Amino acid sequence: MMSIKEVLSLAGRIDAIEAAYEFMLAYAAQGRQGHEGGPTDEIRSFLEQAMTAIDGLSEAYADRLAGETEAIAVAGHDFRKVLEEDAQKARAAIGLALAQPAISSQLVDNLNASIHLRALLTDLFILDASLSKGAGDHDGAVGEVPLSS
Template structure:
């Protein structure tokens, strides 16, 4: 999306990358919709699905995913998607909040997954 935003195009139909943009936005929006389910599965696998610290953050992730998904859907609903619109989507606080949630989860989950198991 950053590369498309940098092109300065007035419509997604004006370039080859623009032709791929709607499919990319659709795939991204679908992935956003499955993040909470994925994190729920990880919590269950780690035996943390009843830990309020993790379940509270799951609620945050769900809200942020809903908000970012709405921003993606609004963008996709436009008949012409300009580089400026994609740049604004990238800069959206909703998208940034979701990305930060993912970075935080990665830092929390990765050390747990890499921890040696005792037998």
């Protein structure tokens, strides 16, 4: 798990959301009913960390855009609107899961399949690739995102 400070950077937010998704994939395959303890507490921790990462994601991206060229900043501003909408929808789905007294594998599997979570992940892949070294004339890197998870 990451520290709060690490989660609050743009790269940290991306990493926290991806880590939660990867854990969710493994959790969904376990057939848990949500009452066993152990990984059920872990799934809550990962989902809570994803929620923390989603909160302020759009603002962290805007801060990162401040150092970009004008063309990238303008296009990034438009993309930020998409990112914000997708983040809000994914956050709502994760929040609903966290509100449950027991988080079953089936619930997590359905969350994994949610178009809202997948849209956010795809946004993060685009964002990450557009800000990484080699994507243009950038001097900062967010970190590479694997194409398949």
